[in-house]
Amino acid sequence: MWDYTNKVMDLFYNPKNQGTITEERAGEKVVTGEVGSIACGDALRLHLKIDEATQRIVDAKFQTFGCASAIASSSALTEMLIGKTLDEAMQITNRDIADFLGGLPEEKMHCSVMGQEALEAAIYGYKGIALDHHEGDDEGALICTCFSVTDAKIKRVIRENKLTTAEQVTNYVKAGGGCSSCLAEIDDILEEIAREQETALEVAQAVAIKKEKNPEILAVKNLTNLQKITLIQQVLEEEIKPLLISDGGDVELYDVEGDRVQVKLKGACGSCESSTITLKHGIEARLRERVSPELVVLSV
Amino acid sequence: MKDCIYLDNNATTKVDEEVLAAMLPYLTLYYGNPSSMHTFGGQVKQVINTAREQIASLLGAEVSEIVFTSCGTEGDNAAIRAALAAQPDKRHIVTTAVEHPAVLNLCKKLEKEGYRVTYLSVNGQGQLDLDELEASLTGGTALVSVMYANNETGVVFPIERIGQIVKEYGAVFHVDAVQAVGKIPMNMKNSTIDLLTLSGHKLHAPKGIGALYVRRGVRFRPLLIGGHQERGRRAGTENVPAIVALGKAAALAEQHLVNIDQEQRLRDRLESNLLSLIPDTVVNGHPRERLPNTTNIGFKYIEGEAILLSLNQYGICASSGSACTSGSLEPSHVLRALGLPYSVLHGSIRFSLSRYTTEKEIDRVLEVMPGVITRLRALSPFNSDDAGWLQEQEKAVMSLAG
Structure with a gap:
């Protein structure tokens, strides 16, 4: 029997906010995020009612097919969401859901990941961003065919939860839990991220040393190519992406050649008339400030 | 938690009070080693023989054909390894896709050791195709290992018909009868079975004891190497109290076999009422070719662990083949082998x-169950076949599975 906390059992026996939202008044919008599948044995349909003026979640309800921890995670998520703005809601990670429940057994962490994904799907739905399935896309190659898990999802959960072993990845997103033929690939991804983080650390140290020597210069020169790309990636992920997502957009690094940074604008940004402004004043300015003043950002 | 409605007897059973009483003196008073050269030890040798007689009687076997083991898993491993070791030139094994892990995972290991293994499929009611069996056999088949009855669905295989086919090809026939012993009458004297595994804790003896039937004349090489116990077929000092317990449990099981209809009547009462009280509910496995005590029911659109934990609140113990309860991420290999739709598979309860x-316990389950299922279905996004989402997924998955 699983070692569930009292909070998990309580929310399983007496879940809050179960059901659907049908009523929609003027100035409100109801959206639904669906994740999981009957094949995997768990699925969540999350319904959010959003006040369009304040961008605040005024109601949240769930329908869940799954085990006790899936139901408790869903209930927890709705409780956490009501009253939050969309920007605040986007900050919720699966770890927050698990913490709300007083922890989940490792093997059940994927229940909290499901909650976080349904939330993202619902908010993307509201912003009108199609959730791409990364088919044929290098960033989102299918790693686990048993549970349809892409490398993008695996990388994310590794980063957000500081995972170090393939077994943990299986517990969090199920990848590798079926036929187990992708475990070696998961090991490779873990190694890649570990290397990436090492490089990021080196960059941070290089930046710190530079700053100490020339306090007036924020940007850093004399980085190796790899360090530069890592730093650009880091700034995009940590500083630019969250801003764009809250406006319904998204960005992805495509390539770096010398000082030419090629990015892919996605979601609302891709079709937005002000995308050139976003590109030049938003992304380029920030990258020049943080990485190198010579950088030129182009959209592909 | 002490008092509960225990409907998980294929997982383990309670030790019968008479069994406990029979074994206790061998933990306290008569603790001697049966191999010793003094009366104090020697006297327990006699009770081991009595226990062997009791088991032989339940199986319709000779006393010398019974070897004590520590559990069902050991019995299966010893039997399969023994059969292979005796025929080093034959490198083919036939088993089924629905065996217990003690057989299935051993066979997977043997594949790595160079053996070829055929895993026979089952149909939607969990039954074997005997033509498939026959087609798989060759002169190079060393062993056929087939369970008597399935632990999850209770489906009983036609063991003697299988055995007749196996014998035509000269292979050794092993039967994992852990779930069947004590529930189905057996007589090894008129049987094609060469090796048969049984386990104590499935028939009201304690955990940690089992037995292996080895037909006289069948070549046997021990799994455990050491002393000369069990005529050299299983080394290790005899677990005397547990052996006494298994003997007593076998004697009680033999007595009880005449009343097995009683269990079946209660099982049928539970099953037919659940099916009529709760919509979208199906029985998994063949309705008649089954153990008298087992029913596996699929409650569509909900997940098994959630059902079990809900039942647990009422002190009702059952089990499920759902992915969430298995500790792995995959639902039961047995129910998957039946080709059940996922909407049934994940919500299956045994x-x-x-x-x-x-009868009172069964009626209590019937009282509680509809409410449990209704509550969970209300929570589920797949609460009917009308859920378009579900239908699409089901179709996609089934087409992938071919």
């Missing part, structure tokens, strides 16, 4: 009765 199960 109730397994014993001779202690009462």
Whole structure:
């Protein structure tokens, strides 16, 4: 029997906010995020009612097919969401859901990941961003065919939860839990991220040393190519992406050649008339400030 | 938690009070080693023989054909390894896709050791195709290992018909009868079975004891190497109290076999009422070719662990083949082998009765179950076949599975 906390059992026996939202008044919008599948044995349909003026979640309800921890995670998520703005809601990670429940057994962490994904799907739905399935896309190659898990999802959960072993990845997103033929690939991804983080650390140290020597210069020169790309990636992920997502957009690094940074604008940004402004004043300015003043950002 | 409605007897059973009483003196007073050269030790040798007689009687076997083991898993491993070791030139094994892990995972290991293994499929009701069996056999088949009855669905295989085919090809026939012994009458004297595994804790003896039937004349090489116990077929000092317990449990099981209809009547009462009280509910496995004590029911659109934990609140113990309860991420290999749709598979619950199960207990389950299922279905996004989402997924998955 699983070692569930009292909070998990309580929310399983007496879940809050179960059901659907049908009523929609003027100035409100109801959206639904669906994740999981009957094949995997768990699925969540999350319904959010959003006040369009304040961008605040005024109601949240769930329908869940799954085990006790899936139901408790869903209930927890709705409780956490009501009253939050969309920007605040986007900050919720699966770890927050698990913490709300007083922890989940490792093997059940994927229940909290499901909650976080349904939330993202619902908010993307509201912003009108199609959730791409990364088919044929290098960033989102299918790693686990048993549970349809892409490398993008695996990388994310590794980063957000500081995972170090393939077994943990299986517990969090199920990848590798079926036929187990992708475990070696998961090991490779873990190694890649570990290397990436090492490089990021080196960059941070290089930046710190530079700053100490020339306090007036924020940007850093004399980085190796790899360090530069890592730093650009880091700034995009940590500083630019969250801003764009809250406006319904998204960005992805495509390539770096010398000082030419090629990015892919996605979601609302891709079709937005002000995308050139976003590109030049938003992304380029920030990258020049943080990485190198010579950088030129182009959209592909 | 002490008092509960225990309907998980295929997982393990309670130790019968008479069994406990029979074994206790061998933990306290008569603790000697049967191999010793003094009367104090020697006297326990006699009770081991009595226990062997009791088991032989239940199986319709000779006393010398019974070897004590520590559990069902050891019995299966010893039997399969023994059969292979005796025929080093034959490198083919036939088993089924629905065996217990003690057989299935051993066979997977043997594949790595160079053996070829055929895993026979089952149909939607969990039954084997004997033509498939026959087609798989060759002169190079060393062993056929088939369970008597399935632990999850209770489906009983036609063991003697299988055995007749196996014998035509000269292979050794092993039967994992852990779930069947004590529930189905057996007589090894008129049987094609060469090796048969049984386990104590499935028939009201304690955990940690089992036995292996080895037909006289069948070549046997021990798994455990050491002393000369069990005529050299299983080294290790005899677990005397547990052996006494298994003997007593076998004697009680033999007595009880005449009343097995009683268990079946209660099982049928549970099953037919659940099916009529709760919509979208199906029985998994063949309705008649089944153990009298087992029913495996699929409650569509909801997940098994959630059902079990809800039942647990009422002190009702059952089990499920859902992915969430298995500790792995995959639902039961047995129910998947039946090709059940996922909407049924994840919500499957096994109730397994014993001779202690009462009508009152069954009625209590019938009282509680509809509410549990209704509550969970209300939570589920797949609460009917009308859920378009579900239908699409089901179709996609089934087409992938071919």
